[in-house]
Amino acid sequence: MSSGTPATDVLVLGGSGVDTIIHVPELPLPYADSYMIDTGIRTRAGQTGDFVALGLAALGLRTHHLDLVGDDPEGDLVRALHREHGIALTALPQPAGTKRAVNLVGPDGRRLSLYDTSRARPGDRFPPKLLRGLAGASRHIHVTITQPCAEALPTLAEAGVPLSTDLHDWDGENPYHEPFAHAADLVFLSAAALSDPERTLRRIAERGRARAVVATAGAEGAYLLADGELTRVPAVPPPAPVVDSNGAGDAFAAAFLYGRLSGEPPERCAHYGAIAGAYACTVPASLADSIGRDELLQRTATGPRP
Template identity: 65%
Template sequence: MRVAHHGPLDVLVLGGAGVDTIVDVPQLPLPYADSYPVPAITTRAGHTGDNVTLGLHALGLRTHLLDVLGEDPEGALVRDLHHRSGSRFTALATAAGTKRAVNLVGPDGRRLSLYDVSRGGEHDRFPEALLAELADGCRHVHVCITHPGAYALEQLAGLGTTVSTDLHDWDGHNPYHAQFAAAADVVFLSATALADPEAVMRGVLGLGRAHTVVATDGARGGYLLTRADGGVRRFAAVTPPRPVRDSNGAGDAFAAGFLFGLLDGRDPDECARLGAIAGAHACTVAATEVDPIDRDALLARGTTF
């Protein structure tokens, strides 16, 4: 299979295409009850790979998302999302169906995601020739931890491109996530499930490849560790420019902002600042929408931060 694309890519994103069903709930955690009246329940496209791709696309980078999708209504929503945005997307058919999740969103914007592990092509593979074609001349590859991303790690090692990944709420021990950390130059993760974020971040550097590790920590900002500096330092959160709607996609927006800065030759601290600005913007966008910050707005806020 050959894919039409116009010249080398800035970023190839592997995996992470899917659909969320959004349910606004009166509180989190949600106490047991037989039923709750809730506002309109909405299903929309936009999982981590979609969000990172669209975020980078909005920032002016040449992107391409490669993943598996089912021939189902959910898959049609994902295809339409990328068609409307103008971002390049190659969807390979999978019998497992399109990846899905149900997101419960509280009044303060916090989210609880229920991920359907029965979908998403656990036994699928990206064709080696297609992956090599898309990665040829590509500046960077971002690998999502959903299947079939894990099967691409070994092949990427031989292609000579830099790699990033997002481990999301990794506990610091799960070996499935650790294989991504060991194969990436830049590793993002959430501090949510970590008793000692600094120790986990140093452990990622200890795996040998990563030169930068970032642990986001919501309204508390986050942690940054680079191999060059050797010390974990905190970075501040950014006050959202409008009222917070919910946190869906905030971590993906952070990754897009950070990678934009990295590929623009900026230092890690400035990259973290750009990521925080993009993440704050995402918190002001309703979960039913995908509306990433654009390049002009990001850079304008970056100069006044």
């Protein structure tokens, strides 16, 4: 590596935390005084930033994750996850504690997530000097929409490094998501809450700097808007039974970024994303696992070409 080569392929900002997974008999869950959960209730590290970092590292990209993490048992799980997968983690102290969520998972793999928003403080910030240093040492930055990433956007813009973000189930109207949507060169989101995905994708591109916008639509594939042209990305059959959709969008984003940083065109990047997202749906919610580069490329070579 030459002295002018960035030390990191992707800096992932925010989105670390711990999920408690509960498999329920159906969603929505009817009211009852109690339910017996014979599959167990499990807690594991892994929220959106963790899963993107995990997916990137599994695909061979040098990944660094920056976030606020508590000095608590949940934070220990986050730190252990990164050690186990060889992912560099800068964990700044968070007195409010590590981010937490509860995921209710139905028999068909759908999930309902309950996020604990108390694990943040209004004054939380990433130190600008640290942020500039990590950004300047990276080829790309993926910004999650968790606190306090919104306050980091102006500093990241000054760094001049390409940005991506994931708006998740944005409805196209909530103003909280707009700074992320307009600051990123590449925008991911779910089509689940969109009445008109094409209109939302075009509004993001027109009002911001994005050259590519992707809305994932589960079994219906995805919408890709690249350089003004909208295309539909076919879904890819999962390689095993679907057990949980948690992390599928993060896997899609990681594989798309792998393609982008490898110089692939947007359509091929989206196909990589579809393969990785389908794989993620076959991973039990209690595990943190991502498709590897060899399997991704093998499935790309043997499946239909985009």
